Amino acid sequence: MSAYDVARHFADSWGLVFLFGVFLFAVGRALRPSARDEYEHARTVVLRDEEPGK
Known part of the structure; x- marks a missing residue:
């Protein structure tokens, strides 16, 4: 039996x-x-109106 078969x-x-x-x-x-x-935080993170970098 070859290694592939195993x-x-x-x-x-x-x-x-x-x-x-x-x-x-x-x-x-x-x-x-x-x-x-x-998961609540991950669900709503895209809906927040925040400045980038804050």
């Missing part, structure tokens, strides 16, 4: 599990209650 087998079997874990981590981080202020 890497391909690993990606086929565990790659999906890894990416699903990353997805769950990102969703959990975004939906945690302590992140509300951070």
Whole structure:
């Protein structure tokens, strides 16, 4: 078995599990209650009328 075949087998079997874990981590981080202020700030930052550099 070549190195390519081993890497391909690993990606086929565990790659999906890894990416699903990353997805769950990102969703959990975004939906945690302590992140509300951070995302409220990010949501309204483009609507503020401020001078550049202040």
